[in-house]
Amino acid sequence: MQQSELPKPEGSHSESYKPGEFTEFLQENWIYLAFVIVIIYIVVMYSKILKERKKNKEE
Structure with a gap:
């Protein structure tokens, strides 16, 4: 019996995100991002x- 897919290693952080999740x-979180x-x-202008x-x- 062969596996059709390689198992993902546990603890792998290479999750794929859908555009809808983003x-x-x-x-x-728009309030935090705007802040x-x-x-x-402010830092750049200062x-x-x-x-x-x-x-x-x-001079």
Whole structure:
């Protein structure tokens, strides 16, 4: 008797996700994702302001 498929090793994290599961994740966690994006935006803008201040001090 032959196996038609190789068994997946236990503890394998190579699960395949359907696109519907991803959109469901986004719908459930959009508030947290938006919060993270806002934080990243603030950090980027703050770093730009610091670079400009440093540049202006050198001139």
